[in-house]
Amino acid sequence: DIVMTQSPDSLAVSLGERATINCKSSQILFSSSNEDYLAWYQQKPGQPPKLLIYWASTRESGVPDRFSGSGSGTDFTLTISSLQAEDVAVYYCQQYYSTPYTFGQGTKLEFK
Amino acid sequence: EVQLVESGGGLVQPGKSLRLSCTASGFTFDDCAMHWVRQAPGKGLEWVSGISWNSGNKGYADSVKGRFTISRDNAKNSLYLQMSSLRTEDTALYYCAKERGVGATQGFDYWGQGTLVIVSS
Numbered sequence: 238d239i240v241m242t243q244s245p246d247s248l249a250v251s252l253g254e255r256a257t258i259n260c261k262s263s264q265i266l267f268s269s270s271n272e273d274y275l276a277w278y279q280q281k282p283g284q285p286p287k288l289l290i291y292w293a294s295t296r297e298s299g300v301p302d303r304f305s306g307s308g309s310g311t312d313f314t315l316t317i318s319s320l321q322a323e324d325v326a327v328y329y330c331q332q333y334y335s336t337p338y339t340f341g342q343g344t345k346l347e348f349k
Numbered sequence: 350e351v352q353l354v355e356s357g358g359g360l361v362q363p364g365k366s367l368r369l370s371c372t373a374s375g376f377t378f379d380d381c382a383m384h385w386v387r388q389a390p391g392k393g394l395e396w397v398s399g400i401s402w403n404s405g406n407k408g409y410a411d412s413v414k415g416r417f418t419i420s421r422d423n424a425k426n427s428l429y430l431q432m433s434s435l436r437t438e439d440t441a442l443y444y445c446a447k448e449r450g451v452g453a454t455q456g457f458d459y460w461g462q463g464t465l466v467i468v469s470s
Contacts (some may be wrong), residue, residue: 238411270453274454276455276456276457278394278456278457280394285444285460285461285462285463286386286394286444286457286460287460288449288456288457288458291449291455291456292455297449297456297458327393329393329394331394331396331456331457333454333455333456336396336399336408336409337396337408337409337410337411338384338396338399338408338454339396340393340394340395340396341393342393343393343394
């Protein structure tokens with residue numbers, strides 16, 4: 238199974254500042270289709286996860302452009318360029334390269 | 350509007366069985382692969398099982414393999430998870446999730462609100 242490891246486990250950022258969350262996979266997620274099989278989700282308390290990013294860097298429709306994904310191979314990053322109040326949540330990466338489609342352990346993003 | 354509504358959760362004793370259902374609307378159900386993802390109280394997300402649009406491909410997490418069975422009925426726009434030999438560690442909120450894209454996984458773009466399964470004596 239592919240193991241997904243996020244860092245840090247928690248992060249405190251001031252309003253308007255940049256937040257960066259890392260995700261490392263135990264195997265390469267890049268395929269012959271020239272895409273990385275990685276997604277990012279946001280989960281707020283009492284809500285299901287929301288898809289933010291797929292193919293490592295493609296923003297889902299309706300997701301604000303302050304959210305961006307980068308990286309390839311085994312190392313990926315989710316960046317929130319300017320933290321807004323509504324961004325406080327837990328963020329998960331997920332590989333969908335092969336089953337089981339494993340998630341990272343989550344990163345809790347809070348206000349400083 | 351895409352909607353996924355799970356049902357069938359509840360309190361069940363260890364070793365017993367339970368069947369979860371997910372009713373879909375607002376999209377062409379038989380075009381899409383579907384998945385179950387669970388979340389234990391206060392914990393992270395765990396992919397449980399997935400099924401292709403035509404039921405030709407099914408996958409399971411090692412933790413549930415041999416005990417859980419995923420199925421779907423495209424005529425009823427419904428997804429199911431038959432859970433047997435339940436263990437206390439299966440206690441979780443079970444989400445139904447739609448796979449983004451047709452023919453190739455691109456993450457899960459719609460999720461239900463979940464149905465809670467509690468395994469306890």
